[in-house]
Amino acid sequence: xxxxxxxxxxxxxFEGNEPVxxxxxxxxxxxxxxxxxxxxxxxxxxxxxxxxxxxxxTEGEILLGGEDISKKPPYLRSxxxxxxRYALFPHLNVFDNIAFGLKLKKLNKxxxxxxxEKVLDVVDMEGFEKRKISTLSGGxxxxxxxxxxxxxxxxxxxxxxxxGALDLKMRKEMQLELKLMHExxxxxxxxxxxxQEEALTMSDKVVVMANGHIQQIGTPEExxxxxxxxxVADFIGESNIFNxxxxxxxxARFCDAVFECLDNYPKNTHxxxxxxxxDIVIVPEDEGQIKxxxxxxxxxxxxxxxxxxCGKNEIVIQRTKSAEVGxxxxxxxxxxxxxxxxxxxxxxxxxxxxSKNNTVEFGDGVFExxxxxxxxxSQIDENGNLMTGGGEYIDLTGxxxxxxxxxxxxxxxxxxxxxxxxxxxxxxxxxGDHYNYxxxxxxxxxxxxxxxxxxxxxxxxxIVIPKExxxxxxxxxxx
Amino acid sequence: MKIYxxxxxxCIPYALFLVLFxxxxxxxxxxxxxxxxxxxxxxxxxxxxxxxANTIGTLIYSMAVxxxxxxxxxVIAYPVAYILSKSRIKRRNGLLILFIIPMWINFTLRVTxxxxxxxxIEGNLAYYPFINTxxxxxxxxxxxxxxxxxxTLIKLDKDLEEAASDLGANDFRTFLKVTLPLSxxxxxxxxxMVFLPAMTNYVILDIxxxxxxxxxxxxxxYFSAYNWHTGSMISIVLFAIVFAATLIxxxxxxxxxxxxxxxxL
Numbered sequence: 001x002x003x004x005x006x007x008x009x010x011x012x013x014f015e016g017n018e019p020v021x022x023x024x025x026x027x028x029x030x031x032x033x034x035x036x037x038x039x040x041x042x043x044x045x046x047x048x049x050x051x052x053x054x055x056x057x058t059e060g061e062i063l064l065g066g067e068d069i070s071k072k073p074p075y076l077r078s079x080x081x082x083x084x085r086y087a088l089f090p091h092l093n094v095f096d097n098i099a100f101g102l103k104l105k106k107l108n109k110x111x112x113x114x115x116x117e118k119v120l121d122v123v124d125m126e127g128f129e130k131r132k133i134s135t136l137s138g139g140x141x142x143x144x145x146x147x148x149x150x151x152x153x154x155x156x157x158x159x160x161x162x163x164g165a166l167d168l169k170m171r172k173e174m175q176l177e178l179k180l181m182h183e184x185x186x187x188x189x190x191x192x193x194x195x196q197e198e199a200l201t202m203s204d205k206v207v208v209m210a211n212g213h214i215q216q217i218g219t220p221e222e223x224x225x226x227x228x229x230x231x232v233a234d235f236i237g238e239s240n241i242f243n244x245x246x247x248x249x250x251x252a253r254f255c256d257a258v259f260e261c262l263d264n265y266p267k268n269t270h271x272x273x274x275x276x277x278x279d280i281v282i283v284p285e286d287e288g289q290i291k292x293x294x295x296x297x298x299x300x301x302x303x304x305x306x307x308x309x310c311g312k313n314e315i316v317i318q319r320t321k322s323a324e325v326g327x328x329x330x331x332x333x334x335x336x337x338x339x340x341x342x343x344x345x346x347x348x349x350x351x352x353x354x355s356k357n358n359t360v361e362f363g364d365g366v367f368e369x370x371x372x373x374x375x376x377x378s379q380i381d382e383n384g385n386l387m388t389g390g391g392e393y394i395d396l397t398g399x400x401x402x403x404x405x406x407x408x409x410x411x412x413x414x415x416x417x418x419x420x421x422x423x424x425x426x427x428x429x430x431x432g433d434h435y436n437y438x439x440x441x442x443x444x445x446x447x448x449x450x451x452x453x454x455x456x457x458x459x460x461x462x463i464v465i466p467k468e469x470x471x472x473x474x475x476x477x478x479x
Numbered sequence: 480m481k482i483y484x485x486x487x488x489x490c491i492p493y494a495l496f497l498v499l500f501x502x503x504x505x506x507x508x509x510x511x512x513x514x515x516x517x518x519x520x521x522x523x524x525x526x527x528x529x530x531x532a533n534t535i536g537t538l539i540y541s542m543a544v545x546x547x548x549x550x551x552x553x554v555i556a557y558p559v560a561y562i563l564s565k566s567r568i569k570r571r572n573g574l575l576i577l578f579i580i581p582m583w584i585n586f587t588l589r590v591t592x593x594x595x596x597x598x599x600i601e602g603n604l605a606y607y608p609f610i611n612t613x614x615x616x617x618x619x620x621x622x623x624x625x626x627x628x629x630x631t632l633i634k635l636d637k638d639l640e641e642a643a644s645d646l647g648a649n650d651f652r653t654f655l656k657v658t659l660p661l662s663x664x665x666x667x668x669x670x671x672m673v674f675l676p677a678m679t680n681y682v683i684l685d686i687x688x689x690x691x692x693x694x695x696x697x698x699x700x701y702f703s704a705y706n707w708h709t710g711s712m713i714s715i716v717l718f719a720i721v722f723a724a725t726l727i728x729x730x731x732x733x734x735x736x737x738x739x740x741x742x743x744l
Contacts, residue, residue, distance in 0.1 A: 054641050074644040081645045087638035091660045100656075101646035152646065 004030040004188050005051065005156060010060035012046055018444035020046045021212040024060070028156075028190065028205075033182050035191045037199040038209035039235070039427070044192045047209070048158050051190065052081045064155070080149035081158040085165070086141045088133045094120075094144055095129040101152040119151040122181065139170050146181070156188045163198065175202055196236050200224065208232050211426065211438070229341055230436070233274040234429045240280075240315055242432045244273040244340060252340050255313050255432070257290045259333060263340040271340040272431070277305070277318040279337030288330020294323050313432035344436070345407055345448040351475065352403040354396040357384065360470065362403045364441035365421025365463070369403075369470040371396055402473045409469030410449045412437070412461040419462030423447065425455055439463060511711035524712035534697065534713065541693040544609070545677035548616040549624075552673050553666065555617070556624035560665075561658075563625075564632035575629070582622050590615050590686045597687070608689035615683040620676060624669040631665030632658070667728045675721055 010024035021043035028034050036044040049055045051062060053074030062070040069077055080101070088097050095116055102112045120126050123143040133141065142162060149157055159178075163171045179202050182189050193199055199206050200220040208215045208223060208231075216228040227233035230241050244254035246269045252261045254273045265271060285291055292310030299322075306317045308329060315331065323329060352362030358380065360369045372378045374396070377389030386394050416422055423441035430436075435454060439447040439461065447463055455461065515521045528534050563574055581589060597611055598604050604611055635658065643653040679695030692700070694717055701710035 052641075052645060054644075073649070074641070075647045075649050079645075081642070083638050083642060085636075085638060087636065087642040089639060089642070089657060089661075100643070100648075104647045104652065148646070 002030055003027050004032075004065060005190075006063040007047070007051075008061050008063065010047070010050060010057045010062070012043075012050060012055060013058045019058070019212055021209075024214055026207060026214065026217065028188060031186055031188055033179070033189045033191065033202060033204045034207060035193060035199040035203035035205070036207045036209060037193060037196060037235075038215075040194055042209040043212040044194075044209050045160055048081075048160055048190065048192050051156070052079055052158050053077050078152075078154050079156045079158060080152050080154040081160065082145050082149050082162045084160045084162065086145040088141055088144055088148070090133050092133070093129070094125070094131045094133070094136075097133065097144060098148045098151050100148065105152075115151055116147075119147045122150070122185075123147045124177075138165055139174070142166065142174065146178075150181075150185060150187065154187060156190060159189060159191045161193055162191075163193075163195075171198075178202065200236070208235065210235070226339060227274060227341070230272040230274065230344060230429050230431070231427065233272075233339070238277050238316065238318070240275045240277065240432060241429060242273040242275070242313060243343070244271045245269070246271060246340070252338060255290050255315070256311050259289060259338055260335045261338040261340055262335050263338075265340065265342065270343040270346060272343045274339040274341070275315075275333055275337055277316045278303075279333060280315065280317045281332045281334075282306070282317060282319060282323060283330045283332045285328050285330045288332045291328055291330045293328050294325050297322055297325055311433075315432070348405040348407065348446075348448055350403040350405075350445070352401050352472075354399045354401060356397050358386075360401065360403060360472065363421055363445035363447060364423070364443055365419070367420035367465050367470055368467045369472060370467055371472065374401070374472055374474065400475050402475050404471040404473070405447075405465055405469055406471075407436075407448050407450050410447065410463050410465045412439075412449070412451055412455060413464050414459070414461060416460075416462050419464035421445070421447070422460065422462045425457055425459045425461060428455065428457060508711045508714055511707045512715045513712075515708060524708050525716075527709065528712055528716055537692045537694060537697045540691055541678040541695075544612055544616065544693060545674050547613050548620065548677040549670055549674045551613065551617045552621055552624040553669065556621060556628055556669060557666070560625050560628035560632055563629050564635075578622055578625055586619055587682060587686065590619060590683050593618055594687055604688045608684075608687070608691060611687045612684050612689045615687050616677050616680065619680075619683060620673045623672040623676075627668040627672065628662060628665040631662045635661055671721075671725065671728070674724075675717075679717070 005028045007024050007026040011019050011022045013019045024043075024047055026034075036047060038044045046055060050057050050070070053069070053072060053076075057070050060070070061068045064077065064079070089100065092100070098116045098119060099112050102115060107115075116129070117126070120128065123146055125140065125143050125147065128136075128140070128144070133144070136144065142165075145162070162178075163174050166174060175198060178189075191199075191202065200223070203220060205217065206220055206223045207217050210231050216223060216232045218226075223232065223236055227236060227239075233239045233241060242254040244252045246265045246267055247253040247258045248267050249264045250261060252259050252263070252271060252273055263271075282288075290310050292308040292315065294306060295309045295314075296307045298305045300318075303318045303320050304322045306319065306323050308315045308317060308331065310331070317331070348363075350362040352360045354369075354371060355361050355366060358369060358371050359366050360371075361367075371386055372380060375386070375388050375394070378394075379387055381387050386396060388394060410419075413419055421441055423439040423445070426438045426440045426446075428435050428437050431450075434450045434452045437447075437449050437451060437455065439449070441447075449463070512524055513520055513522070515523060559578070563571055563578075566574060593615055594604065597614065601607060601611075639657050639661065640653050643657045644650075648656060678693060679698075681693055681696035681699060684691070684693060684696065694713065698710045698713050698717075701707075701713070
């Protein structure tokens with residue numbers, strides 16, 4: 001199989017704003033079914049639109065069969081799109097909608113009729129030629145939209161959440177049909193969805209995206225079994241995520257116990273540990289590696305979802321047998337059920353400027369700080385001026401410094417004026433005994449912080465950083 | 480005693496208004512149109528309309544004026560509306576205001592100003608009465624053509640144009656095959672809003688010293704001569720023409736979407 005399309009270093013900014021997607025590198029083989037998966041706003045649709053030609057990348061190139069098409073208009077690309085809301089032409093009937101592209105290619109009438117009939121057969125809509133679009137149901141419009149795209153025999157078919165508007169049963173049916181269609185047509189499919197199950201069911205290759213970056217590319221099995229980072233683990237399927245440290249290579253410490261694992265990181269590396277709920281085995285109290293009290297049992301149809309309180313961590317377990325609430329159980333995890341990965345941000349780093357009154361400006365806000373840490377032995381006199389150990393006064397206003405804030409220190413507040421900067425919660429991940437938040441300010445600065453309380457995605461919060469949590473140092477170039 | 484107030488009662492003022500100011504006047508006009516001076520039923524006025532060379536001549540002249548004005552308005556308004564609908568939101572409102580502001584100034588004042596401009600250019604307005612009328616009316620009615628077209632274009636689903644482009648249509652073909660047909664409801668209502676006023680609004684002709692009658696001035700002249708019957712009949716015929724035109728255009732514009740009908744207003 002050869003590569004049909006290749007995205008190289010794609011970046012897209014809208015009118016000088018923060019990039020929507022950045023650093024997108026992706027290779028798609030001929031005939032593959034590739035899914036771009038991610039939460040809304042992660043840039044997956046923008047990426048698709050750049051492949052279709054509706055948007056031009058700010059940077060990077062898109063190679064179709066080796067030729068850069070990133071500047072070509074959509075009508076010169078042998079790529080067709082199935083739109084999220086179908087975008088069928090309301091003034092044309094079913095036949096004319098499907099024949100739209102063929103007529104533009106100036107095919108003769110007989111050939112057009114032949115092709116339209118054939119494609120209607122593929123999507124199982126024979127006899128609908130004369131129907132008006134407005135008389136079709138959502139599912140039928142969906143099929144016509146697919147027919148209209150594939151009748152042109154594109155090299156690549158792009159599908160932008162095509163099943164989003166259908167009900168569950170219909171969606172399952174269409175998933176299967178699309179999969180079959182993909183196999184029989186031999187066209188490369190690039191599919192966009194936020195539904196992880198859909199992605200795992202249908203694709204040969206899944207591209208997980210978040211915050212405009214590709215998080216992981218792999219087969220559905222790889223994505224599920226070996227997530228690259230806590231985000232992927234959290235987004236794909238259910239998972240327990242813990243903060244851990246490598247006790248030694250091939251041994252991870254989390255939940256106050258040491259577990260054997262298959263990941264080889266140096267001693268003392270901070271890691272995120274992912275354990276799937278079905279990989280935890282409940283055993284008698286004394287036989288497990290760890291133990292805890294069952295705090296809830298929920299029947300889920302195929303399995304029970306059992307939550308166990310183990311020290312400060314909550315652990316979710318799935319198994320087919322129930323457990324008694326209140327009982328103490330042991331838990332055992334096989335080494336291959338434990339997946340460790342280098343942890344995300346531990347310390348937020350920024351470049352800041354010291355402003356008057358011993359405050360520092362960074363990340364879209366102004367925070368109080370302790371400037372004396374820049375000069376060992378210095379102190380602040382009663383007028384608020386900085387005096388070095390040698391009795392010299394220094395005015396630091398306007399000096400650029402490096403600012404470090406450990407993720408454990410800041411807290412969030414819903415009082416906008418309480419903290420130094422404000423932003424919206426971009427994502428959150430539950431990690432056993434706390435939540436890990438990513439907050440983005442208006443102009444795109446990011447704050448990573450841990451908080452034991454649950455906030456909602458998109459909440460507008462203000463970030464409160466205690467004075468002592470802000471570590472200042474001179475930028476290297478200043479010295 | 481409890482007073483029951485149904486929401487239906489809210490329509491009473493509107494119904495009253497309709498009866499008093501729409502239905503009653505039409506009935507009065509109908510009555511006059513089909514009676515003679517003695518108050519007896521007659522078709523004389525109707526026959527008179529189609530046999531009088533004067534009336535028919537005026538009808539043809541008015542239609543000619545209205546036709547040229549409508550076409551001119553359309554030719555100017557469509558590109559303007561199109562550009563407006565494509566421009567960025569911030570700029571769009573500013574541009575739109577530019578076209579709407581003239582409507583805030585009394586139209587006689589505007590036409591009077593135009594008269595001064597035209598006489599400065601032409602020397603004597605009497606040389607080109609038809610052209611002056613067309614210029615005056617086009618100038619006055621242009622916003623009524625721009626707004627409905629703009630409204631339909633702005634509501635047009637952007638996906639449809641992208642879909643056309645995706646299927647291989649270049650910008651021109653996309654416009655021809657998708658944008659234009661889908662903006663027809665706006666075009667039709669624009670035509671309706673310009674054509675009839677152009678046939679009847681004689682104030683513009685008066686101000687521009689065009690002494691030829693159009694339908695409006697004809698009706699006015701009969702009414703000021705106290706000939707209610709002929710004047711009413713002319714109004715009724717005009718009404719019938721407009722009504723027929725509306726029916727025909729509604730039939731030929733394929734409007735599936737009830738929302739698009741809003742543009743007809």
